[in-house]
Amino acid sequence: MTKVITITSGKGGVGKTTTAINLGAALNSFGKEVIILDANLTTPNVGLHLGAPIVPVSLNHVLSGKADIVDALYEHESGTKIIPSSLSVKELKRIEPARLKEVGKKLKKFADYVIYDSAAGLGEEALAAMEAGDELIIVTNPEIPAVTDALKTSKVIEQMGKQVKGVIVTRVSGHKTEMPIHNIADMLELPILGIIPEDKHMQSALVMKDAIMHTHPNSRASRAYREVAAKIMGNYDYQEKTSFFQKWFGY
Numbered sequence: 001m002t003k004v005i006t007i008t009s010g011k012g013g014v015g016k017t018t019t020a021i022n023l024g025a026a027l028n029s030f031g032k033e034v035i036i037l038d039a040n041l042t043t044p045n046v047g048l049h050l051g052a053p054i055v056p057v058s059l060n061h062v063l064s065g066k067a068d069i070v071d072a073l074y075e076h077e078s079g080t081k082i083i084p085s086s087l088s089v090k091e092l093k094r095i096e097p098a099r100l101k102e103v104g105k106k107l108k109k110f111a112d113y114v115i116y117d118s119a120a121g122l123g124e125e126a127l128a129a130m131e132a133g134d135e136l137i138i139v140t141n142p143e144i145p146a147v148t149d150a151l152k153t154s155k156v157i158e159q160m161g162k163q164v165k166g167v168i169v170t171r172v173s174g175h176k177t178e179m180p181i182h183n184i185a186d187m188l189e190l191p192i193l194g195i196i197p198e199d200k201h202m203q204s205a206l207v208m209k210d211a212i213m214h215t216h217p218n219s220r221a222s223r224a225y226r227e228v229a230a231k232i233m234g235n236y237d238y239q240e241k242t243s244f245f246q247k248w249f250g251y
Contacts, residue, residue, distance in 0.1 A: 006133030010149025
């Protein structure tokens with residue numbers, strides 16, 4: 001059964017878009033049909049991350065009633081499909097974020113997983129993306145402000161009558177100043193779906209306008225995203241095979 005998974009966060013800059021893209025790429029690597037939709041309408045980044053910053057038809061056209069959803073669907077060379085939003089401020093007029101739920105229902109015909117990259121925070125766009133999701137995943141960093149905002153987000157989702165599938169903690173370096181993972185789990189009272197390590201290859205992938213899953217498939221972050229994807233698919237026993245050299249050098 002196709003699911004719409006909304007990736008959200010209480011705070012910006014925690015790696016939400018990076019997670020949406022690489023989780024989608026990881027699911028695709030397991031043979032799943034995936035669509036990544038940029039539900040961050042005011043500050044979209046999915047197209048920028050994947051080399052399609054400007055497209056003829058965007059999600060904005062769909063939400064304003066000017067185009068059908070299939071016209072805004074583009075295929076990345078990896079096979080992952082994306083629906084970018086427009087960078088144009090003018091195209092923010094007359095769009096209806098509430099239609100994201102209707103869009104999700106239509107997209108279920110074309111994929112095994114539809115991933116919504118939500119806007120950060122708890123504004124109208126973010127709430128509309130949360131409402132559209134069958135499952136919600138919160139992304140945070142191991143720092144108190146980010147986790148506090150994640151807690152606020154989880155409470156809002158609870159008030160909406162929905163459940164959070166779990167939390168993905170990104171940019172984990174293991175530094176002693178970081179908030180321990182078990183403390184994050186205790187504070188949020190939610191399962192930790194994955195721990196994504198700080199990875200020097202992430203910036204390279206951004207410059208290459210692609211997911212790190214594609215540019216550096218054996219990187220620590222890529223292996224971590226594959227493990228999260230396996231959990232989402234229901235394979236909780238999946239573990240990445242890591243060689244001695246990969247462990248030592250971080251590749």
